Structures are given as C-alpha cells and as structure tokens.
Amino acid sequence: MVVVMAAEAGEADVQAVVERVESAGAEAFVSRGVNRTIVGLVGDVERLGTLNLRGMRGVADVVRISVPYKLVSRENHPDRSVVRVGGVPIGPGTMTLIAGPCAVETPEQTLQAAQMAQAAGATLLRGGAFKPRTSPYAFQGLGEKGLRILAEVRAETGMPIVTEVVDAHDVELVSSYADMLQVGTRNMQNFALLQAVGGAGRPVMLKRGFNATIEEWLMAAEYIAQRGNLDIVLCERGIRTFETATRNTLDISAVPVAQRLSHLPVIIDPSHSGGRRELVLPLTRAAIAVGADGVIIDVHPHPEEALCDGPQALVNGDLRELAKTVRDLPPLVGRTLTTV
Amino acid sequence: MVVVMAAEAGEADVQAVVERVESAGAEAFVSRGVNRTIVGLVGDVERLGTLNLRGMRGVADVVRISVPYKLVSRENHPDRSVVRVGGVPIGPGTMTLIAGPCAVETPEQTLQAAQMAQAAGATLLRGGAFKPRTSPYAFQGLGEKGLRILAEVRAETGMPIVTEVVDAHDVELVSSYADMLQVGTRNMQNFALLQAVGGAGRPVMLKRGFNATIEEWLMAAEYIAQRGNLDIVLCERGIRTFETATRNTLDISAVPVAQRLSHLPVIIDPSHSGGRRELVLPLTRAAIAVGADGVIIDVHPHPEEALCDGPQALVNGDLRELAKTVRDLPPLVGRTLTTV
Amino acid sequence: MVVVMAAEAGEADVQAVVERVESAGAEAFVSRGVNRTIVGLVGDVERLGTLNLRGMRGVADVVRISVPYKLVSRENHPDRSVVRVGGVPIGPGTMTLIAGPCAVETPEQTLQAAQMAQAAGATLLRGGAFKPRTSPYAFQGLGEKGLRILAEVRAETGMPIVTEVVDAHDVELVSSYADMLQVGTRNMQNFALLQAVGGAGRPVMLKRGFNATIEEWLMAAEYIAQRGNLDIVLCERGIRTFETATRNTLDISAVPVAQRLSHLPVIIDPSHSGGRRELVLPLTRAAIAVGADGVIIDVHPHPEEALCDGPQALVNGDLRELAKTVRDLPPLVGRTLTTV
Amino acid sequence: MVVVMAAEAGEADVQAVVERVESAGAEAFVSRGVNRTIVGLVGDVERLGTLNLRGMRGVADVVRISVPYKLVSRENHPDRSVVRVGGVPIGPGTMTLIAGPCAVETPEQTLQAAQMAQAAGATLLRGGAFKPRTSPYAFQGLGEKGLRILAEVRAETGMPIVTEVVDAHDVELVSSYADMLQVGTRNMQNFALLQAVGGAGRPVMLKRGFNATIEEWLMAAEYIAQRGNLDIVLCERGIRTFETATRNTLDISAVPVAQRLSHLPVIIDPSHSGGRRELVLPLTRAAIAVGADGVIIDVHPHPEEALCDGPQALVNGDLRELAKTVRDLPPLVGRTLTTV
Known part of the structure; x- marks a missing residue:
C-alpha cells in the first residue's frame, strides 16, 4: 500500500x-517529492487495512497495490483450473456448451x-426452478417440483x-438434486448465500453482478472459496451501462482479464446479456473466439409460450x-468442444 | 401497452x-402509419405481460405504458404517507435526522x-450489528451481541x-430488538429477504441498490408491500457511475422523482454516497433543500479508530x-425538524 | 409516435x-384504457417533433416509434453497403485490416x-498527425508534417x-493528403466537424463516442450523410462504464446491432477499447467472430518509446x-481477408 | 508518480x-515488499509522463499521485476566484442567477x-443563437441574427x-456580441474550440461533458487557461448514467469536489440535468444549499411553443x-443573491 500525503501535510x-504503521509491525518508506510526500508500506495488507490510515490528518489518499483476494488469485496458482461437473470438465483446452430452458415449466418442455x-x-443442462424476478407479479419458478423434473430429464x-x-x-x-449450483447476478453480493454455497460440496457457477467490477466479482468468489470450495466457474453475463439497445452490455474483455487475474474458468452467457435472439449466435462466436471456457445458452421448444425470457431463447x-x-x-483458438 | 410492429411485418x-391479445380477454386497437403499424392494448397488464408478444413474428418492440408497481404507487394513493418508527414520524411536513455509528463496536462507542x-x-439511532462487506476478510459486525448493545443504548x-x-x-x-429494519444496497434485489421483512411487522428502510433504477427500487418496495407491510421508507444512497472522485454519485433528483411516483417517504444517506467526511454537510444541506423527508448520517466518537467507514463519519x-x-x-422548504 | 396521457388527464x-396534431396535417388515433389514454400519431415525425407535445397539459410521455435517422437507416436500404478507400473495400463478405502507429512520429517509425x-x-494504413489529447501538456501530433510523412509512406x-x-x-x-478521414470519439458530436467532413468528398471513419448510444452514433452519421457523403464506416472503440480494469468497455454487441439498424459497414478498434497489449489479440478474434467488417489496430516498431498509447501497440x-x-x-464467418 | 512492479518482475x-527515470533527471526510490516492489518517482510529472514506463517489462501499473492540471488547481491558488461578467460577479460569497430562453427565437420571446x-x-441573460443538436433535422439556432437580438435585449x-x-x-x-462565451457539454473535449475561447478575451462558462469525470473537466479548463484566460466558470449539468427517469443525473457532489480541487467558481444547470419542469425548483434549492456559486435556468414565455427544450422551461x-x-x-449558506 502507498499512503499519499496531502500537499499541506506537515x-x-x-x-x-x-508510527501507526510501525506499531502494527509493518515497515514504512518515506519518499519526499517536490509537492507531495508518499509513504510506501510493506507488511500484512489485511492488518494495514484496519489501521484506518485514510482517516488520519494530512492523508490525501491510500492506494492499494496488491489484490484483495488470495485463494482465487492466479498469483499463487499460475495454472488455470479445471472444474468438473458430474464428470464434465470446464477449463483450459476445452469449450463446454451448457444449454437448456431459462425456467423449468413442464416435464415435456424441459425434456x-x-x-x-x-x-x-x-x-450440461441448465434450467431454473427458483427464479429471482424483478417484479413480484412475475412467474417465480416451480420450486422443488422443478428440481424433480430436472432430475428426471x-x-x-x-x-x-x-x-x-x-x-x-x-x-x-437444491444441492440434493443439482450437479452445479448457480448464483445469479442479483445475488452476487448476497454474502449469506455465497457462504452457504461455499459449504455445499457442489461446484458453483457465479454470475457476475450486472453492477459489479471484475475485482468485486473475484472477491465474491473468494467468499465461496473461503469455505473450502474452489470448484467455482465465473460467468460473465453483461453489465449495466447507459446503452439501451441491448438488455445489458456484454463485457467481452472480462474473459481475458479475469483469466489473467484468477485461475478459475470463465464462461459467457450470450442469451441474457443481449436479451434478443438474433444476438445469441454472434455473441456466442465472439465468446468462443475471445477464449471463454464455455458458453451457457437459453433454448426453448416454443419460445413464444415461454414463461421467462422467451424473446432470447434459441429455436430449432x-x-x-x-x-x-x-x-x-x-x-481455431486451441480448444475442442467438450464431449462425454 | 403498445406493440410496435416491424417495418417488414405483414x-x-x-x-x-x-388475436392473441383478444384471446386473453383484452382489447387491441390498430393504428396503421406510413412506415409502421402500432397496436394499442387495453386490459390487465399482468396478464398481457405473460403473452410474450415480444417473441411474436413481426413484432419490433413492446412498450409498457403504466407502471409495474401498484401498492406503493402514488397513482391510487395521492397523499404522501407518514411512517412511524417507535413513535417518530418520517414523512411530509417534517425532516427526521437518523444518526449513529456505521458499525456497533463497543457499548461505550455506541452510547x-x-x-x-x-x-x-x-x-432515531442507526447502528449496524450485521455488516455486509465486499471482502470476506473485513469486519463483519458483532451480530446479536451488537443488537443487545443497541437495545441498551x-x-x-x-x-x-x-x-x-x-x-x-x-x-x-433482528426484529426482536429493532424498531426499524434496514435492507442494504447490495440486498435490494434479494427477494427472499424482501419477502421476509415484509412479514416481520416492523417498518423497513429500503436502501436503493447502487445499480438500481428508480423503477426497480419501487418494485423492490412492492415486494415488501405485497406481504402486507406498507411502512416502508425509501433511502437514496448514491448510484454507481463512471465518476471516481466520490464513492458513489448521489442521485439527488431521485428524491422528487420517487416522491412523485410513490407515496412512500424518501430520505437520503449523505455519508455513504460521498464516502468522505467533507462532503457530508454540503450533501445534507442539498438533501434537505431538495425536499427529503429525512437524512441518515454516520457519526463516530473516534473515527480514526472506526472498524467500518471511518473516513466518512462526522466528528464533534x-x-x-x-x-x-x-x-x-x-x-425554508416548509418542514420542521422532527423532535420527540 | 405515441402520446401517453397522464392518469389525471381530462x-x-x-x-x-x-387538435394540435391534426392542425399539423397528421392523424391521431385515441385508445382509451382503464387507467390511461394513449394517442397514436401518424404523419411526418420531424414535423410532429416540433409540436412540443410533451409540454402540453395532461401529457405524461411521448414515445417515439420510428428511428430518427433516414439516410443511414437500413429500413429503406436493406442491402449492406461497401465503402471503398483508395480501392480497398470495407463491407460484407470481406474483413479488412487497418493498422499503423497511433501517432506519426518520424518517417522511419511510420514506414x-x-x-x-x-x-x-x-x-490500409492508419496514423495520426493531429491528436486530440485530454491533457494540454501531452504530445499533440506533428500536424501537416505528419501528413507529408504518411503520403511518403x-x-x-x-x-x-x-x-x-x-x-x-x-x-x-487533411483531405488533400488522406484517403479516408477519421472523426475521433471525442468529436462524434462536434457537429461543425461532421458537416465539414460530409462535404469533403472523402470516405469517413466515424468512431463511436465513448459516451454515445448506438442511436446517437447513427444520428452523427446522418449529419455526414446529409451533406451528400454516404461513404461512412462506423467504428466501435469501447464505451465508458463503471469498470476500470480496462480503459473502456468494448461493446461487442454494437456490431450486430448497428449492422441491423444501418446499412453502413461497422469495424472494431480493439487497441483503444482495452488499452492493454495483451487484450488486443483476444478482442480482435472476438471482433472477427462477431461479424465486424474490419479491425483497426495500433502497431509500433518500438512501443516503449511511443509518444502516444505505447502500452497498447502490438509488437513483432x-x-x-x-x-x-x-x-x-x-x-468461419463467411468472409475473406481483404487483399490488394 | 509511483511505479508498481509485477509480482514476476526481476x-x-x-x-x-x-535508470530510465534517472536519465530523465528525476529521482527513483525503491521499496521492496514481500510480494511486490514499488518505485516512487520524484521529478517533473510531464517529463515522467513521456517516458512510457507503463510499457516497460515487469511494470504492472503506474499510479499518478499529483493532479494533471496546474493553472486551475487550488493547490497553488488557495483562494477561490471571482469571475466578473460585464460587471456581475460569480464566486464565493454570492449566488448569481443566470436565466433566459434555451434558444433565441424572436425579439419578443427573448425580451x-x-x-x-x-x-x-x-x-445575467442566457440564450442560444448557435445550438448543437443531436439530430440534423432539429432547429439549429438563428446564428448571427440571434446574437443581434440578444444585444438588443x-x-x-x-x-x-x-x-x-x-x-x-x-x-x-460571438465574442463581438457576448459578455461570456459558453462551451457546451458535447464540446467539452473539442480542444480546438477550447483553445480558441482561451484566446478570445471573454469569460468562459465551461459545461461539464455529460460523459466526463471531474478530472477531465478540470483538464478541459486547463486548455482554456493555458491560453491566458483564467476567467472560467465551471457548470455542472448532469452526467449520463443508467438511470432513465431523468434526462441526466445531476452530480450534485461535483460542486464541493470541484471547489476543493480548483479555485474556479462552480455553478449548476438544474434545467438540463433533470429535463423536466417540476424538477427545476427542487434542484435549484439543492444547488444553492450545496454551495454552488450560481445557477443557470431556462425560462420561456410560452414553453409549449418553444423550439428547443420546452418541457423544462420555467413559466410565470x-x-x-x-x-x-x-x-x-x-x-443560510453564507451567501447573498448577486444584484446589480
């Protein structure tokens, strides 16, 4: 960490x-510039973070240098990880296709x-039994009945x-039925949920919050990892921006950026980011070309009757x-489609 | 609702x-323009929303006209509401000051x-016993011990x-100790939590998600209201934008806009939006002047030792x-400070 | 256009x-709903746009249905256009690589x-002689001397x-030297400049404003087209969002969206969006896969000495x-690399 | 500046x-941490900025510590400035009201x-004769005829x-008629224009780009100041965010932030940020309360007939x-309304 003193600091x-830094067992190096003095800190970042240096007199800014996540960081784990879901690998060398209906509605539709x-x-088959919906008046999913349908399929x-x-x-x-637990975009900072899935003994797909920076996404993964579960797949699904032509803006760069910062696999959801059927194929191609470890796609036998997100489901x-x-x-990007 | 047909629609x-609209018991009015045809729909919006019109052939867009929330809407409830918290009113005519420490740390500090x-x-006294923190390595609050301290104070x-x-x-x-339950910005779309506080029999302060539109904020309030709890106070606390000079961007316009759309009281949190002590007083003045029904402010006897958000706490x-x-x-804006 | 009346409108x-609509020679269709009345308008949108209907008593909203650009719209020009630059085509069927130094510095470096x-x-060779720089203290380009170097190369x-x-x-x-004029992201709404390049008799590459919606981008293209110049290539180069891990967020979806709305070719600049060398190749692959008509890339023989944007230039x-x-x-996406 | 070395740097x-830093006549202080080495630089920032340190091998990041603007910075000019426009002061101690029509249409309407x-x-009277419009089909202003009307009024x-x-x-x-030149939001980074108004010998009102950070806004002011013109008034008018309930999001915090970073006066435009008449008065109150040095407001005798932005003009x-x-x-905030 670096402490930047204000111009008027004495x-x-x-x-x-x-003194505060040294009393915490860390070292401080002072560099005096023409207009500013900066103090470089060497020591345990967590400990330094509790010192509240930013609140001290004469301090203009405190700049963190190292990353605030450890278990999911690539710094101490240079090889990229493979996560296996019921035997199906997601990770380097392969490209895994996950597909299925946005919401489980009936046994026939799901099959x-x-x-x-x-x-x-x-x-891998995706399908929602519990649906988080912005409106309390929208279809909320079939619950356990939906899980049973998934198990039959x-x-x-x-x-x-x-x-x-x-x-x-x-x-x-959900763990008693599912092979992989999905944490949705609106729950990416639901810390109680993150801790619970961290202890569930199942691989987790962590969707990026549509409002979250890549760093916050990795910190959310760290919450899960801290409970002993490192079988985490990161899923980019678009972020909220000023552009309204698409439901969200797919942050395609997040794939190489997150793969460089973390050893976890990173996949893309082209269905929810664009929100429109005609964007799904172009965005899938972009996802594979940019180096995603997988894609997750909505399909529906009769999208015009879908209870959830019909307009973006692929058809035959x-x-x-x-x-x-x-x-x-x-x-063309050094991968092969995952097969069973 | 209005259905906009594509230029190439036949x-x-x-x-x-x-036909689909009429089969659902609603009416459809067709207006044929030079380039486009539009179809105006009259009927139950919830029902129309399930018809998946957007997925039909030849449909370019579906534009919703009426608002998707009812119970919290001002349309059917023109008088603005007063919410009472342990006898203290929040609403029109008054300006209520809520203050206290970001996190409860010790009995002395809290008192x-x-x-x-x-x-x-x-x-009203604010103070956190359960703290949602972005990093799993940060102080997470005292839990029930913190609630007992609050009750003593x-x-x-x-x-x-x-x-x-x-x-x-x-x-x-939490309800067994608290007079008002706060739902934080990262939980604004934690629908399980919204439903639970809706059934708790306590007034609720619903912070706006830093990523949420005003409409989504009101829909989250609708989730609470649907469980029979209309004692909801909306709290604007800044949204995420590209500007990095402040922690978040206080959306001051959200106060008059939300007060016009909803009958619920709207307050402002100037401490968390700016994230810096020197902004708290100017933003508090702006909040009162724009017509907020209250403000909620961090204070701490020794902010340089605070375990949470020290840099923004007001001092003596x-x-x-x-x-x-x-x-x-x-x-000056037709209100008086709430007193007991 | 559709006029939405307020609930309380009489x-x-x-x-x-x-009456105001009809007095302007257009037609108005009234649909009365349970809560709301809407009025559908049929007639010349430009004319209707000047009627200031939004300011009338009882009007809650005015929703535009048709697009506000004409010459660049695909509605009346379903075939996608090919723009030729000194004989080199940019458009459907081909993928054109444009590359060169961010700034022209010396004859040797440029060659x-x-x-x-x-x-x-x-x-095609790119290279800047006039550089718009955020800081007045940064290198501003060689001006005409740079243009002469480009001509020699x-x-x-x-x-x-x-x-x-x-x-x-x-x-x-600039037109006396250049084969194609580039309008940069900060000038996308410099209307005086748009009109000038519209009259210059040279193809134009119009970069999307990093703050601009796709609709505003197409309206900027319309400004150029209005002066009789339809040889316009749209260039997506990243938009400003809350994410700070990349310089800007490449809006990869903008390519299929803009290609559907407009007949103009759309290319991608992977160098400026990411701002980091290691992102250029993955984003180039994504650009080609998503269906871009070309890419424009920074290269520099000695990026560590570059006067402008060295960190993102590709090396040997x-x-x-x-x-x-x-x-x-x-x-793989039905195109071939443009050759001469 | 601080150079952060990558974990793997040797x-x-x-x-x-x-060596590169020292060869440029500056000093480098090396601090070796457990995971990272950082190098603090002391010397001329402009010179250091041209060294392209970010492009060197082993460099993870370069963090700028001091601000990139000088003439408009408050660091070397602690007293806040007063700008006089035809004798009317804008600055500390006063609150100046600027008002008038968005666009000059006729002598009668303007008067x-x-x-x-x-x-x-x-x-002070505001009024536009040259209007930058997003659509080429919208009213573009009366030009010099409008300037003559303003002079008569x-x-x-x-x-x-x-x-x-x-x-x-x-x-x-324009300078031959106007007492103060306004640079609009879309031109905030039109550097040719900034330099021209810097040399015009007239006070300048610089609107913040709706896409611009506060730092970029101050750098744009620096462009003007560099040409010898320090009579600059900064005007916050709303930024682009994901919220669509208002035209733009008024960044009210920008006033205290910019006043702390710069000695220039800062005013607010409540008309263009909200875009709706009913927001103008609440936002004006917020602007004064937060400490703005002035406000600029649209008024129109007959807003329903206005050729530009009628919906936001105040009426009698x-x-x-x-x-x-x-x-x-x-x-109440230690100021008095400016009078003549």
Whole structure:
C-alpha cells in the first residue's frame, strides 16, 4: 500500500503515519517529492487495512497495490483450473456448451429443450426452478417440483444439471438434486448465500453482478472459496451501462482479464446479456473466439409460450447453426468442444 | 401497452397479435402509419405481460405504458404517507435526522455516538450489528451481541433503533430488538429477504441498490408491500457511475422523482454516497433543500479508530454545524425538524 | 409516435393533443384504457417533433416509434453497403485490416510500422498527425508534417491512408493528403466537424463516442450523410462504464446491432477499447467472430518509446499471431481477408 | 508518480525503470515488499509522463499521485476566484442567477424571457443563437441574427449576455456580441474550440461533458487557461448514467469536489440535468444549499411553443417561487443573491 500525503501535510502528520504503521509491525518508506510526500508500506495488507490510515490528518489518499483476494488469485496458482461437473470438465483446452430452458415449466418442455441442447453439442443442462424476478407479479419458478423434473430429464438424457439457488436456506435442498449450483447476478453480493454455497460440496457457477467490477466479482468468489470450495466457474453475463439497445452490455474483455487475474474458468452467457435472439449466435462466436471456457445458452421448444425470457431463447433453426459454431470455432483458438 | 410492429411485418403478423391479445380477454386497437403499424392494448397488464408478444413474428418492440408497481404507487394513493418508527414520524411536513455509528463496536462507542447524534438533533439511532462487506476478510459486525448493545443504548437515550438485516433467516432475531429494519444496497434485489421483512411487522428502510433504477427500487418496495407491510421508507444512497472522485454519485433528483411516483417517504444517506467526511454537510444541506423527508448520517466518537467507514463519519466539530443545519434549513422548504 | 396521457388527464387535454396534431396535417388515433389514454400519431415525425407535445397539459410521455435517422437507416436500404478507400473495400463478405502507429512520429517509425502492418495482412494504413489529447501538456501530433510523412509512406508501400481530423477548418488540408478521414470519439458530436467532413468528398471513419448510444452514433452519421457523403464506416472503440480494469468497455454487441439498424459497414478498434497489449489479440478474434467488417489496430516498431498509447501497440511477436488470426478466422464467418 | 512492479518482475526490470527515470533527471526510490516492489518517482510529472514506463517489462501499473492540471488547481491558488461578467460577479460569497430562453427565437420571446428572468432575480441573460443538436433535422439556432437580438435585449434590460459558441471559427463573431462565451457539454473535449475561447478575451462558462469525470473537466479548463484566460466558470449539468427517469443525473457532489480541487467558481444547470419542469425548483434549492456559486435556468414565455427544450422551461407561476428561493436560501449558506 502507498499512503499519499496531502500537499499541506506537515512533518508531524507524516511521522504519525509512520508510527501507526510501525506499531502494527509493518515497515514504512518515506519518499519526499517536490509537492507531495508518499509513504510506501510493506507488511500484512489485511492488518494495514484496519489501521484506518485514510482517516488520519494530512492523508490525501491510500492506494492499494496488491489484490484483495488470495485463494482465487492466479498469483499463487499460475495454472488455470479445471472444474468438473458430474464428470464434465470446464477449463483450459476445452469449450463446454451448457444449454437448456431459462425456467423449468413442464416435464415435456424441459425434456424437449434438453434434447435440442444435446443435439447442438451441449453436455450440461441448465434450467431454473427458483427464479429471482424483478417484479413480484412475475412467474417465480416451480420450486422443488422443478428440481424433480430436472432430475428426471437428467436420468433420461444423461446430462448433469446446473440450476440456480436464491436463498441460503434452500442450498441443501437444491444441492440434493443439482450437479452445479448457480448464483445469479442479483445475488452476487448476497454474502449469506455465497457462504452457504461455499459449504455445499457442489461446484458453483457465479454470475457476475450486472453492477459489479471484475475485482468485486473475484472477491465474491473468494467468499465461496473461503469455505473450502474452489470448484467455482465465473460467468460473465453483461453489465449495466447507459446503452439501451441491448438488455445489458456484454463485457467481452472480462474473459481475458479475469483469466489473467484468477485461475478459475470463465464462461459467457450470450442469451441474457443481449436479451434478443438474433444476438445469441454472434455473441456466442465472439465468446468462443475471445477464449471463454464455455458458453451457457437459453433454448426453448416454443419460445413464444415461454414463461421467462422467451424473446432470447434459441429455436430449432438457430440450433443447427449453433452446433456448427461450437464444433468448428474452438479448434481455431486451441480448444475442442467438450464431449462425454 | 403498445406493440410496435416491424417495418417488414405483414397483415397476418398484425392479426396474430390482435388475436392473441383478444384471446386473453383484452382489447387491441390498430393504428396503421406510413412506415409502421402500432397496436394499442387495453386490459390487465399482468396478464398481457405473460403473452410474450415480444417473441411474436413481426413484432419490433413492446412498450409498457403504466407502471409495474401498484401498492406503493402514488397513482391510487395521492397523499404522501407518514411512517412511524417507535413513535417518530418520517414523512411530509417534517425532516427526521437518523444518526449513529456505521458499525456497533463497543457499548461505550455506541452510547457516545448516540449522545452525539441526539445533541445534533437526531431522534432515531442507526447502528449496524450485521455488516455486509465486499471482502470476506473485513469486519463483519458483532451480530446479536451488537443488537443487545443497541437495545441498551435505546434504554439509556430513548432513541428507537434502525439496524440492518442481511439474511432472511435473521429477520425474526433482528426484529426482536429493532424498531426499524434496514435492507442494504447490495440486498435490494434479494427477494427472499424482501419477502421476509415484509412479514416481520416492523417498518423497513429500503436502501436503493447502487445499480438500481428508480423503477426497480419501487418494485423492490412492492415486494415488501405485497406481504402486507406498507411502512416502508425509501433511502437514496448514491448510484454507481463512471465518476471516481466520490464513492458513489448521489442521485439527488431521485428524491422528487420517487416522491412523485410513490407515496412512500424518501430520505437520503449523505455519508455513504460521498464516502468522505467533507462532503457530508454540503450533501445534507442539498438533501434537505431538495425536499427529503429525512437524512441518515454516520457519526463516530473516534473515527480514526472506526472498524467500518471511518473516513466518512462526522466528528464533534461537524456536529455543531449539523445541528444548526437541521434546525434552520427545513423551515425554508416548509418542514420542521422532527423532535420527540 | 405515441402520446401517453397522464392518469389525471381530462377529456379536454386529450382533445387539445388531437387538435394540435391534426392542425399539423397528421392523424391521431385515441385508445382509451382503464387507467390511461394513449394517442397514436401518424404523419411526418420531424414535423410532429416540433409540436412540443410533451409540454402540453395532461401529457405524461411521448414515445417515439420510428428511428430518427433516414439516410443511414437500413429500413429503406436493406442491402449492406461497401465503402471503398483508395480501392480497398470495407463491407460484407470481406474483413479488412487497418493498422499503423497511433501517432506519426518520424518517417522511419511510420514506414517500419506500415511494413509491420502490411506483413500482418493490413491493406490500409492508419496514423495520426493531429491528436486530440485530454491533457494540454501531452504530445499533440506533428500536424501537416505528419501528413507529408504518411503520403511518403503510402508512396513507398502502396497503402491508402486513414488519418484523423480534429477541426472543421483542417478538413480541406487533411483531405488533400488522406484517403479516408477519421472523426475521433471525442468529436462524434462536434457537429461543425461532421458537416465539414460530409462535404469533403472523402470516405469517413466515424468512431463511436465513448459516451454515445448506438442511436446517437447513427444520428452523427446522418449529419455526414446529409451533406451528400454516404461513404461512412462506423467504428466501435469501447464505451465508458463503471469498470476500470480496462480503459473502456468494448461493446461487442454494437456490431450486430448497428449492422441491423444501418446499412453502413461497422469495424472494431480493439487497441483503444482495452488499452492493454495483451487484450488486443483476444478482442480482435472476438471482433472477427462477431461479424465486424474490419479491425483497426495500433502497431509500433518500438512501443516503449511511443509518444502516444505505447502500452497498447502490438509488437513483432504479436503480429505473426495477428497475421494467422486475420487469415484463418474470417472464413468461419463467411468472409475473406481483404487483399490488394 | 509511483511505479508498481509485477509480482514476476526481476531485479533487472526494477533497475531498468530506475535508470530510465534517472536519465530523465528525476529521482527513483525503491521499496521492496514481500510480494511486490514499488518505485516512487520524484521529478517533473510531464517529463515522467513521456517516458512510457507503463510499457516497460515487469511494470504492472503506474499510479499518478499529483493532479494533471496546474493553472486551475487550488493547490497553488488557495483562494477561490471571482469571475466578473460585464460587471456581475460569480464566486464565493454570492449566488448569481443566470436565466433566459434555451434558444433565441424572436425579439419578443427573448425580451419577455429576459424580463421574466430579471423579475425573478437574474442578473445575467442566457440564450442560444448557435445550438448543437443531436439530430440534423432539429432547429439549429438563428446564428448571427440571434446574437443581434440578444444585444438588443441587453440594451433594453441592462443584462450582460451568456451565449454558446460551437465552432472555433465562430469565436470572434460571438465574442463581438457576448459578455461570456459558453462551451457546451458535447464540446467539452473539442480542444480546438477550447483553445480558441482561451484566446478570445471573454469569460468562459465551461459545461461539464455529460460523459466526463471531474478530472477531465478540470483538464478541459486547463486548455482554456493555458491560453491566458483564467476567467472560467465551471457548470455542472448532469452526467449520463443508467438511470432513465431523468434526462441526466445531476452530480450534485461535483460542486464541493470541484471547489476543493480548483479555485474556479462552480455553478449548476438544474434545467438540463433533470429535463423536466417540476424538477427545476427542487434542484435549484439543492444547488444553492450545496454551495454552488450560481445557477443557470431556462425560462420561456410560452414553453409549449418553444423550439428547443420546452418541457423544462420555467413559466410565470414557477418564477415567483424561484424569486423567493434565490432570495431566502443563499443567506443560510453564507451567501447573498448577486444584484446589480
């Protein structure tokens, strides 16, 4: 950390900073410039963070140098990780397709969507039984009934299940059905939920908050990792910006940036970021080309009747094109489509 | 609602829309323009919302006209509401000062902060026992021990307590101590928590998500109201923008806008939006002048030792100025400082 | 356009709207809902736009339905356009690589950068002689001397030149050297400049303002087109968001969105959006995969000595990888690299 | 400045940085931490800025410590400045009301608006003759004819004139009529224009770019100041955020922040930020309370017929309330309304 003293700070102010730092067992190096003095700190960052240096007289700013997450950081773990979900790998060298309906509605709709997904090359089935909805008047999901449908479709198709959990106290229930727990964008800073999934013994897909910086996303992953669970897959799904032509703005650069900062796999959700069907294929191609470890896509046998996010679900014609894309594009970036 | 047809939509596409709308028991009015056809819908918006019109062939856009919240809307409730917290009113005609420490640390610190707050004109005591923190390595609050300290300080000072709850399953515990439950900015779309506080029988302070539109904020309030609790106070605390000179950007316009859309009281948190002590007084003055129903402010007897957000806590000198501000400014906008 | 009446609007208010619309020679269709009345307007949008309907009593909102640009819109021009720059095409079917130094510094540096670019597959040379810089203390470019260097390098390499113009009154000078005029992100709404380049008889590359919506970008293109110049290439180069890990956030979705709304070619600048060398290749791959008609990239023979944006310039090792990418990836999305 | 070395940087990388810094005549202080080495630099920041340290091997980041503007900075000019416009002061101790029509349309409309403004307490007249419009199809202003109308109204009312200039080459013409030149939000980084108004010998009102950080705003002011003109008034007018309930989000905190960083006066435009008439008075009160040195407000005798921004213009009834506000509120924050 570096403490930047204000232009008007006196020698006594600088000394006070040095003394507080040293009394905490750390070292302080003072550099006196023409207009400013800066103090470089060497020691335990967590400890230094509690010293409240920013509140001291004469301090203009405190700049953190090292990253505030450890377990998920790539600094001490240079090899990128592979996370396995019911035997299906997500990580370097492969490109994993996860697909399925936004919401589980009926056994038939879920099975059809799964078969469509599988035909396109998907090896993991997504589907929501608990849906976080902005409006209290919108469809909230089937709950445990939906989980049972997912389990039946898994038995039928052999596809492991990825499904969302929205309340810390449902984690045990959802874990008893799911192969992978999804934490949604609105819950990325629901710390009680993060801690609960950290203790659940299941891989976790952590969607980036649409409002969250990449650093906050990695800190949210750190919450999960701290409970002993390092099987975390990061999922970029668009951020909120001033642009209204798309539902959110897909931050495609987040993939290489997060892969450089963290050893965890990073995938992209092209369906929710764009919010429109005609954007899904172009964004899927961009996701694979930029180096994502996977993509997660909404499919629905009858999107015009979907209870949730119908306008962005792929339909049959699109799926042939999707199948071609996930087969042909990964080899150009040194990957192969994950198969079972 | 209005359905905007694409330029290339044919007559059959328009008819399909009309038929789906009419089959749902609603009416459709077709207006044919030179380049476009639009279809105006009259009927139950919730029902129309489930028809997935946006996914139909030839539909370019669906524009919602009426607001998606009802219970908190001012349309059917033109008089602005007063919410009472342990007898202290928040609403039109008054300006209520809520103050206290960001986090409860010790009985002494909390009592001193409460007395400082009271001397400045505060009638409600804020203080966090459960703290949602971005980093898993930061101080997370004292939990129930903190709640007991707050109750003791209430007994000593007579000030009702406002405190945060971060997990749906703590609502009962926190409600057994608190006079008002606070839902924090990172939990504004934690729907499980919103529903739990809706059933708790305590007034709720709902902080705006730093990423949330005013409409989403009111929809979150609707979640609480739906459980039968209309004692909700909205609290603007800054939104995330590209500007980094302040922690967040205080959206001062949100006060008149939300007061016009909803009958609920709206207050401002000048401490967390700016994140710097020297901004608290100017922003408090702006908050009162713009017509806020109250302000909520961090105070700490020794901010340089605070475990949470020390740099923004007001200290003794500032408090004399605050006392003057909250006494002299409200009358100029037709309000008086709330007293007990 | 659709006029949404306020809930409290009376019949007289509705009539006043209808009369003003009809007096302007347009038609008004009234739809009366349970809570709201809406009025659909059919007629000349520009004319309707001047009626100030939003300011009338009882009007809650005015929603525009058709797009506010015409000449660049794809509605009346369904085929996507090809823009030729000194004989080099930019448009559907091809993928054009534009590369060169951010700023022209010396004849040697410019020639070397051009040869590096050409070896990687570039057919157009970029290079700035007039540089808009945020700080008045930063290098502002060589001016006409830089243009002469560019012309010499064109003579030597055969590559047509793309270069920026920052002042309406330099357009004639710059046009006398350049094959394509670039309007930079900070000038996207410099309307005097847009009109000047519209009359210059040279193709124009219009960078998206880092603060501009896609609609505003197309309106800026409309300013140029209105002066009779339809040889416009749109260039996405990142928008400003809350994320600070990258210089700007590349809005990759803007490519398919703008290509659907407008017939103009759309290219991507992966160098300026990310602002870091290690992001350039992944973002270039994403750009090609998403369907961009071209990419524009910074190269510099000695980036550590560059006077402008050195940290993002590609160096020799990267260029071999770039050459491979621009050769192998376009065929997978139905394009071929433009050659001369 | 501080150079942060990457975790993997070697001793040779650190030495290379030190040598480059010292060869530029500056000093480098190396602090070796457990994970990182940082190098503190002391010397001429402009010179250091050209060394491209960020591009060197092993460098993770370069953090600037001192501010990049000098002439407008408060560091070397602790007293806040007063700018006089035709004898009317804007600065500490006073609160100056500037008002008038958004666009000059006719002599009658302009005179009536000026008289309304004057009756409300305004001492400066605003009015646009050159209008920068997002759409090429919108009213672009009367040009020099508008300037002549403003001059006539100044002769009639005695109010000095503030008017916008949009092209560097109109500066001389506009200066021959205007008492103060306005640079609009879309031109805040039109550097050619900034330099031209810097040399015009007239006070300048510099609107903040709706996309600009406070630092960039002050750098734009530095461009003007560099040409010898320090009579600059900064005007906050709202920034672009994700919130769509208001046209822009008024960044009220920008006033105390900019006043602390710069000695220049800072005013607020409540009309353009909110974009709605009912927000103008609340935001004006907030502006005065937060400590703005002035406010600039749209008034129009017949807003429903205005050719520009009619929906936000104040009308007669509002103006009585405005007159009361600008008279009664400033004394509470230690100011008095500027009179002539």
